[in-house]
Amino acid sequence: MKKILVTGGLGFIGSHTVVELQNEGFEVVIIDDLSNSSLDVLDGISSITGITPKFEKIDIKEKGKVQTFFSDHKDIIGVIHFAASKAVGESVLKPLHYYENNLNTLVYILQEVVGLPSSNFIFSSSCTVYGQAEHMPITESAPVQAAESPYGNTKQIGEEIINDVCKVDSNLQAISLRYFNPIGAHPSAKIGELPLGVPQNLVPYITQTAAGLRDCLSVFGNDYATSDGTCVRDYIHVVDLAKAHVVALKRLLEGDNRSNFETFNIGTGIGSSVLEVIKSFENVSGQSLNYKFAPRREGDVTEAYADTKKANDILGWQSQLTLDDAMLSAWNWEKNIRNIK
Ligand code: UD1
Numbered sequence: 001m002k003k004i005l006v007t008g009g010l011g012f013i014g015s016h017t018v019v020e021l022q023n024e025g026f027e028v029v030i031i032d033d034l035s036n037s038s039l040d041v042l043d044g045i046s047s048i049t050g051i052t053p054k055f056e057k058i059d060i061k062e063k064g065k066v067q068t069f070f071s072d073h074k075d076i077i078g079v080i081h082f083a084a085s086k087a088v089g090e091s092v093l094k095p096l097h098y099y100e101n102n103l104n105t106l107v108y109i110l111q112e113v114v115g116l117p118s119s120n121f122i123f124s125s126s127c128t129v130y131g132q133a134e135h136m137p138i139t140e141s142a143p144v145q146a147a148e149s150p151y152g153n154t155k156q157i158g159e160e161i162i163n164d165v166c167k168v169d170s171n172l173q174a175i176s177l178r179y180f181n182p183i184g185a186h187p188s189a190k191i192g193e194l195p196l197g198v199p200q201n202l203v204p205y206i207t208q209t210a211a212g213l214r215d216c217l218s219v220f221g222n223d224y225a226t227s228d229g230t231c232v233r234d235y236i237h238v239v240d241l242a243k244a245h246v247v248a249l250k251r252l253l254e255g256d257n258r259s260n261f262e263t264f265n266i267g268t269g270i271g272s273s274v275l276e277v278i279k280s281f282e283n284v285s286g287q288s289l290n291y292k293f294a295p296r297r298e299g300d301v302t303e304a305y306a307d308t309k310k311a312n313d314i315l316g317w318q319s320q321l322t323l324d325d326a327m328l329s330a331w332n333w334e335k336n337i338r339n340i341k
Pocket of ligand 1: 088
């Protein structure tokens, strides 16, 4: 069997990637500390694919446990590393927690991965590394800008750590995927995003408002230099994003990569404004959303959408699903977990 480790495999993007890996015949082992996920996700995965992935509850900050895990699983042929904290605002308040949780853990995992007979590694990065890029769409050669938050910094430093290791260890083959804005849920509505507390991201805030958990969505800023004054992002369906991981992993397994550290933007290439996202939601759900304009949110860039040519041409991956598909799946997931008919 082709055994793949997915760290953070019970999280939002991790769980969708586990499904796509299983669909492609990989055997998946998940490690997750359940700090921002639930064991119920295992049931969701197995009800979609018919296969319950192996799971070990491990906090990767415990280096000894990571070492033991790898010595018990020497037949792992690839690692997809999602486990990390991801709340921008929280990272500003708890920088040391973020550096420990996102960087110490990366080091501990890499220390084991380089010792495997097959050292293939996929890293979960973010378009946040570009900050407000000068030119749209954003290519991979756009400069990485000073990070706006400790969270963003952990993604930049994470890429640098992997790159430094790749320079001296030709055994390590790594790909960093720079995600734009992942949204949506599995079309089965059996897995999806489960934000803790009040959602910080737009789409879960929209679906929770429509479900009655929140009164009103605040649209942060309507005086940006965009077509309708609201910020523009590249919203990528989580299933398309999950598939990009499988394609990237296969590239490494088949030895098709051109260097031992590659980066790819993973987005749709289409910029959508906040108002367009709301319109899409209203269109697919058939209900109107309660929203109001509010002041700009600190740290938000005006626009960010991907140039996906490198991923299309070199990785051979392309997004298939639309914004409407993503909004419908997010709404079906929200209705499912809130028991709304
Ligand atoms: C955020 C993070 C980014 C991270 C990504 C992961 C910030 C500054 N950036 O991206 O680093 O990689 O999540 O998913 O937090 N919006 C509203 N009202 C809301 C929530 C959001 O109007 O209640 C707007 C925002 O101003 C923004 C857009 O919706 O224009 C998208 O926001 P969000 O979903 O939080 O994603 P990003 O900020 O792009």
